[in-house]
Amino acid sequence: MSKKSRKKSSKTSSGSSTAKKKTAKTRAPTQAKSAKTQRTPAGKSTGTIAKAGSHKAASEQLNSSKTASPPAQAKSGPVEGQKAPAFRLPRDGGDVVTLADYAGRKLVLFFYPRADTPGCTREAIDFTRLAGAFTAAGTAVLGISADPLKAQEKFRDKHKLGVPLISDEKHEMLEAYGAWGQKSMYGKSFLGILRTTILIGPDGRVARIWRNVRVDGHADEVLEAARSL
Template sequence: MLEAGELAPDFALPDQEGRLHRLSDYRGRWVVLYFYPKDDTPGCTKEACGFRDEKGRLEELGAVVLGVSADDVESHKRFAEKYRLNFPLLSDPAKEAIRAYGAWGKKTLYGKEYEGVLRQTFLIDPEGRVAKIWRKVSPEGHAEEVAQALEALRGKGA
C-alpha cells in the first residue's frame, strides 16, 4: 500500500477532452489526485463540485486538481459539462492508476460486498512524492479540507 513520503506512481490517462495527462507533467507543482467511484452520482457530484469551487484557492497554493475514475472519456465529458467542472477528469477504465494507488477494493452497498473504486485523495508534492493521503473521504467539505492541509504543509496556515 502506498504511504506518505513514497514516490507517487506515474500514469498516462486521457481527460474529458481526450488530452493525455502524466503525473510527471506536473513536476514542480502540488497535485491533488482524487479517486472517485462514478460520474454523476450524488457523492461524486458533491465532491467534484467542491473541488470546482475550491480550485482558485488550490491554484493560489500552487496546486492542480485531477479527478480519476474508471468511467470513459465520454462519461467524463458529460459530467464535466453538466456541472461546469473546471479541472481534468482522467479516465482509467483499465484501472491501472486506480490499482497503483490502492484505490480499488472491497466496498459494501445495501449489505452486498463488491469491488470498486474507493474514494481516496492523494496530495503529491512538487518532487512527485506523496505528502498526504485521505483513505476514507467524506465528499462534503473534502476540497476545503485538502486546501487547509496544503496551506499547513506550505506553512501558510493560520
C-alpha cells in the same frame, strides 16, 4: 306365544345385539384414526411455527449484518513519504495526462466512484469552487474515475466542472494508488472504486492520504493541507 315364535324372536334380538357390537367396533377404530389425523396436523402446525420463528431470527441477523457493513478495504497503495506511482491516462477533451506533467508542483488526485452520482457530483463541484484557491497555493487538481471519456465530458458539461477529469477504465492508476478494493453494500461484497484523495508534494512524494472520504468539507480540508505543505 308358540315355541317357534319365541325362538325366532330370540334369534332376532341376538342378531340385533351382535350387529350393534359390530357397529360399535367399527366406529371405535374410525374415531381413533380420526383422532390421530387431528393430532398430526397439530404437530405439523407446531413445526411450521418453529420454522417461521427461526426464519424471522435469521432475517433479523441478516438485516443487522447489512446495517453494520465493514469499512471498504484497499487492495494496495502508497504510503506517505513514498514516491507517487507514475501514470499516463486520457482526460476529458482528448488530451493525455502524466505525472511528469506536474513535476515540481503540488498535485491533488481525488478518486471518485462514478460520474454524475450525488456524492461524486458534490465533491467535483467543491473542488471546482476552490480551483482558484488551489492555483494560488501552487497546487493542481485532477479527478479520476473508471468512467469512459464520454461520460466524464458529459459530467463536466452538465455541472460546469473546472478540474480535469481522468478516465481509468482499466483500473491501472486506481490500483496503483490504493483506490480500488473491496466494498460492501446491502450485505454483498464487490470490487470497486474507494473514495480516496492523495496530495503529492513538489518532490513527487505522497504527502497526505485520505481514505474512505466523507464529501462534506473535504475539498476545504485538502486545500488547507496543500497550503501548509
